[in-house]
Amino acid sequence: MNHALLEAIRQVCSPDVLLVILAAAVYGIFVGAIPGLTATMAVALLVPLTFFLDSVDAVAAIVTTVTCSIFAGDIPATLVRIPGTPASAAYAHDAYALTRQHRHVEALTVSLVFSVLGGMFGTLVLVAAAPLLANVAARFTSYEYFWLFVLGLTCAAVVSDQSRLKGAVALCLGLLLSSVGLGTDYARPRLTLGIEELSTGINFIPAMIGLFGISEVLRNALYLKTQRGEGIVDRNATREVGGEAGADRTKGASEQDEEAGKRGLRRAQREEKTVLGHVLLMAVRRPGALVRSSGIGALVGMLPGAGADIAAWIAYAVSKRFSRHPEQYGHGSVDGLADATGANNAALGGAWIPALVFGIPGDSVTAIAIGVLLMKNITPGPEIFDSVKNPQQATLVYSIYVAFVVTNLLLIPVGLLAVRASSLLISVPRRVLLPIVVLFCLVGAYAMNASYFDVGAMIAMGLLGFVLESRAIPLGPVVLGIILGGEVEHKFVQCVTKSTDWTAFLNSPISIGLAVACLAMWLAPLLMPRRAPKQQAVLNDNG
Amino acid sequence: MNWIRLRLGILAGLLLLAGCGGRGEFPRRPITLVCPWAAGGGTDRVSRQLAVHLEQELGKPVNVINATGGKGVTGHRRGLQARSDGYTLAMVTVELNMLHWSGLTQLDWRDCQPLMSINEDYAALLVRDDAPWHSLAELEAAVRAQPGRLRASGTASGGIWHLALAGWLRQQGLAATDVVWISSAGAGPSLQELISGGLDMVCCSLPEASSLYKSGKVRAVGVMAPERLAGFDEVPTFVEQGTDWSLGGWRGLALPLGTPPDRVEVLERALRRVVTGQTKVMQVLGDGQNHPQTFPEFLQAQGFDSTWRERAEFTEFLAAQDDKFGRLLTSDAMRSVGRDPFPAWAFPAVVSAVLGMSLLALAIGRIRGESSTQGATALPWPPPRRGIIHLGAVLGAMLLYLALSETVGFVLTGGAVLLALLLLFGTRWRQALLIALLVTPAVYQVFANVLRVPLPRGLLGW
Structure with a gap:
């Protein structure tokens, strides 16, 4: 066994594999940072290249690409509030709020450091407990999944603590949107309003880009002051009529942001070193939170059908419940960001658990990875761990572990470079940045399915997001509703077609545990004494 | 400054040229x-x-x-x-x-x-390794003994594997509903349900189940193929077991x-x-x-x-x-x-009802004078007139892109949208033109060549 491990370390640390890992890291960050292109797509595009790689290289390349792209999804989420991958949706609002407080370097560094720590923790879980946990995952029937997804929906209640009613409106809108089209369980499409294309349903990725990205662009466009460019007087800008009441009131948001762009960048460069130390210190100070959120990530990640995105939501909500500063969540909470971003990277290791033990992929990425392994004449399954019968395959399993560790270590320098490079975006004046963001949203919405209908859906969702935000209705629950609505309904229908006995919903310890967790999430604010809200300070921070 | 501009200009030119395809077969x-x-x-x-x-x-x-x-x-x-x-x-x-x-x-x-x-992939019937049924006949007897008790899945209801199972039941003179079909998203989730004990059998193709099958976690009762399959030679066909039924x-x-x-x-x-x-x-x-x-x-x-x-x-x-x-x-x-296993209108109806009640409660709260912006940052209202024009322009530009990019092509439409918005937001002509000329072709090339996502081609053939 140890021989296999040493062999794996030797193989992964050979120069050519390291080179592959480095290339995959750069590629992963690039794809992950482009909205609309998911980690799954990055790996699917990688498949033809894996033909030329041996199995260790191929697995290392896949592991690296996913790890890096899930981190990189945080970059556009932080800078322009467009999650690069769905896994960043849970905390996009918080990360962006930090950017508006000119703390983007801090936000991105937190993303990076906690992604790495979460990824390491996920690997640890994978190494230490794969066969054991796989047996837990194997106990999940539709009842347990139903409760898991209900737990996910409960997060909406936590996210919108301050106005439950508005949270409910947002969540219901998301759920309604999720039920549009032809679902797995039904013979006819629903709520299509006679539009044939709607039978496909509303695609989640364009919807997310619209709700978060376009709505923010629209808000910015509404309050953009054209004559204030980069702090220098723009000779062409004779159009703006100064002194309008509305414009004055919004001085905070757009104008300050513009001015602070360069200032923030200079400060950021100066502070970069201290920020890293500060963030590391934060991790040391909150080891419990790190273990809790990464643990949630790994456990959710190992369940086929639930992945990094749901892991991030649950970790974020749990983090808020346990936090001493729940009022900061939604207005730029560093703790919430750290916990959720750690969870989505921890989920990646977890996804390999059922893949290796049963050959059932934990997510769509491991599905592709299994395909690649099959192509190399390697069949995942229990024997893959048997180092006596298959010494070569055991080495491969270990090399997956080693690849995860190496990748996460490598992510630190590569990620810091990416953070530094992307922070330059902040210094691009808003009047230039906004049109480019619009272009990327249009392309990103199209890229997933090459569908114009998706582009249209994105624009519509952008308008919806703008209207909702102008009524102070949070967008997080809408996105959560779209992600989970179909799943909750599908599992519920599965459960009721299996048996009409309602007690079956609470027939196993796992179901009961999850149901209690849901209840606790709802009731926690009532049971715990409420602290005086510190909203005022937070709102001021927001500009 | 000028030579940087010049270089950027040359780069833009090269990007433009790179997009022009050759003529030929x-x-x-x-x-x-x-x-x-x-x-x-x-x-x-x-x-x-x-x-x-x-x-x-x-x-x-x-x-x-x-x-x-x-x-x-x-x-x-x-x-x-x-x-x-x-x-x-x-x-x-x-x-x-x-x-x-x-x-x-x-x-x-x-x-x-x-x-x-x-x-071509033929359907196979899979059960858990600890299931009591070893042959098609035993499974059939179990269905006959207690119709409607056994549960199966493999795909959405009405999907190909559902049809395969139902067709076999029909062939044996049983009703299609004698085995309850649980709709699922595909073979993967169904197999997970099977080994977790939520299902009694899964109908799907053998390749889809190969790792679980090879590791002995599931057993194949039979395959609905005319002949045994290569690589799965030990799995008997339905025909061999006395049922003239094959589907794939x-x-x-x-x-x-x-x-x-x-x-x-x-x-x-x-x-x-x-x-x-x-x-x-x-x-x-x-x-x-x-x-x-x-x-x-x-x-x-x-x-x-x-x-x-x-x-x-x-x-x-x-x-x-x-x-x-x-x-x-x-x-x-x-x-x-x-037929739907559960009324399709139920879920949207419940959600709409909750949505309606929440909106009503919000409206009542508003009338009673509670702050509507509590809990989140609302936008300052009313917005500047200039802003409304900007907002309309962004929306219009996006809709224009939606309408035109398929026929005119990404580079032209995207470039026009970019240029128009840049100018509207107060960027100087030369700068705006340069950005539009650089960014749009670069995006196209990266998506087409690196990411293998072809963006709409159009008049330029590009």
């Missing part, structure tokens, strides 16, 4: 292969491998696009209703013969120009109707070489050595069948299959199969 530009199922699934893997081989044979990139949703309707329609210039290939699957019978689309096999079928799925390639015959021939020739194993792609196998691998070898390695049919034979096959599914799906026994 078909194909002159990248080909798109539309796959109606999601990335990571079996059809997607076959499509992507096929694309690599075709690319080698045709000498132009073949990009796979996943157009998913609507139980396959979306992807089939996208592939078969594309421009019939030979640059869009459609991966078609057995659902082409099924969807129109269930009334989900008008599209059927007559709306396509069949090219070649590339593989298939995958094939087709083109939109009206594709010029010479182009059809070029594609058919290339495809024939691929499916007959005359093209090789280097593949490093588990031993670390380079092996040239053909397409049929790939299919075998993945456990897929590699039966293929020529165009004429494929067309006949499609017609025959269509009749078979038509008879199956319109029979009285199968009508029940298509």
